[in-house]
Amino acid sequence: MNDVRVGIIGVGSMGTQHAKYLSTKEITGAKLTAVFDQSEDHANWIKENICHEVAVFYDCEAFFQSGLIDAVIIATPHYDHSKYAIQAFNHGLHVLSEKPAGVYTKQVREMNEAASNSGKVYSMMYNQRTNPLYVKLRDLIHSGELGEIRRMNWLITNWYRSQSYYDSGGWRATWAGEGGGVLINQCPHQLDLWQWITGMMPTRMRAFCYFGKHRNIEVEDDVTAFAEYENGATGVFITSTGEAPGTNRLEIAGDQGKVVIEDGKLSFWRLRVPESQFNEEYKGGFGSPECWKCDIPVLGEETGHQGITQNFVDAIQSKTSLIAPGEEGIKGLMLSNAMQLSTWLDNWVDLPIDEDLYFQQLQAKIKSSTVEKKNKITRLDVKETH
Template structure:
């Protein structure tokens, strides 16, 4: 990084990609600079040429990710050799009477110091990559970025299936680079509050969770807006792999991963396609907690409802209204009170109204910048390695619904790939 600035390349200039580009070049993300962007569509070239950072530097345009990575790989090699030559000149070794020995020492010196040479080059085109492409391409792009020792911020979902997500996690670990996911909804104040209450044991032991979400009504026009949309071949599924990823991530972020999952999915309930547009999932945990999860993209009425029942309190989140009902520990009450029901229970209620705020993408990007500059993943809103969790819930639900069985998690990646191959074959 130069002058405490994270030079960033953006791959993917759809709606979200363009939003990221405009935020960064406008200086809305401190210490982040957009130095490169991949633009494949001719009609977006003029927009790309208009991208200028606050210091006046224009964003370099590449017509493909392959071209971007090739340019940086060549740049790295040039700088490694240049730095090595500079080090040799600075070293100024005495002439050796044994030429063979001298050449061997120089060769070994180059090999042994290649990593050091890499670290000190200061003219990289970019230090980090934001991946905002269709998720079928995420794995290939992330692996290439990690191979070049670049930090990666990936839009949701992490990949097309759990096997690809595992490969991405392994590559990130081997490269020892920062890997983040764009799960910005974790920053919503209402979820921050719920997370704090759970972590502080204000609810007691969690016993039951119910979630219903009909926020994302999707029309035929939407489903046909891209050839890859709403298909197993193009997206790896429907509502769960697309609209459901933020919701599933929030679910596992708050409550952890279940051990077992059972799903009922009426594929193509509202549309003439093979994928899901409505999902009902039952989850169970080893501690006895149960959860129900309903996602639909075909209902007219808007509903976002999350009900969390603990032994000491109940939370009810309806859209942006959080109702907290507190009481004494019900398990202790059941054991000790000499009454038949709630006669001696005492309840207090608190209602918190949350204002609708702009999506917190800037704050998420700021966390990624700090994590990259300090090489500390603790600053990330969501670690990339966590991206597999929402995919695992999605995969478990698809596998359960298609096989008609309860699924133990984690699901085997090869077994899931077999199912996907079957579904893609039937779809075609």
């Protein structure tokens, strides 16, 4: 079977990482054949330092029509993900896009439609889906071990960023450059996992985003959101880039116990009988269900970016099921958009959100975005590594 010829769009820090492992043959069945970046210096650096055989392009149409690629990895700033994905699908190419899927769900929906019409393989770089801790938790939930979900709390504040970090690029932390702050830049993995692990999306959300609370920036850097689900479950999502030391703690409670992931460990407190059964049968006063703390074996290693890319190539060559189908990228982004929209409207927001209303609100933010920062934005060479 011939190798899948891969082209990279955008060779900033993240695109360079992809180029490195592709050029060292870490992905079976794949070969790096081309790169495209509007910055000639960045594109040529890949050829001179990473892969001498790679073809370099500064014009996207020439890149797409080169006949040198079967698939692309998109590693550009957020706003450009959908644009280049749609172009790739229209040229009959498979697509693996960096997260997030985009900035607003309306553009991602268009990307999903283009993917569906093309019939090509479409994946999202949600590499945290290869983390054995989250894989095991998902298995516990979907196999029924935890019972019906009742409550989910995720406290994820270990994203500390200094003012100098934000000052390092005029595009950073602007509505025009990134389309948001901690939700769109740091948290896409957690927002994806939140719904992927449980298989549940909220019916409505109420969020409080604080814009420039800890730093001199115009986007959100501190968020607390409350979610309600169809089955009566609730969820709380808290994140910040201004706390040190930060915390990363996911707690999910169900009818049959509680699971916590923190400090790289999974802990499971299992009820001997479901809480609902105990409540129905118990006739005493202050009793509670018998609870066992169980050691859950978590096997395997996180394969990260390489794991998602290998899976993408395997899906092209052998129709292997995707770990992170691209169409699912809209779900985590829907949560992010809902949190921002709820704050802007100072009200509850139903899901799915009003996509046109969100787009209008975002455009207003972009128009008021810092002019100096907007003028400094470089579109293709600023993708942050996560």
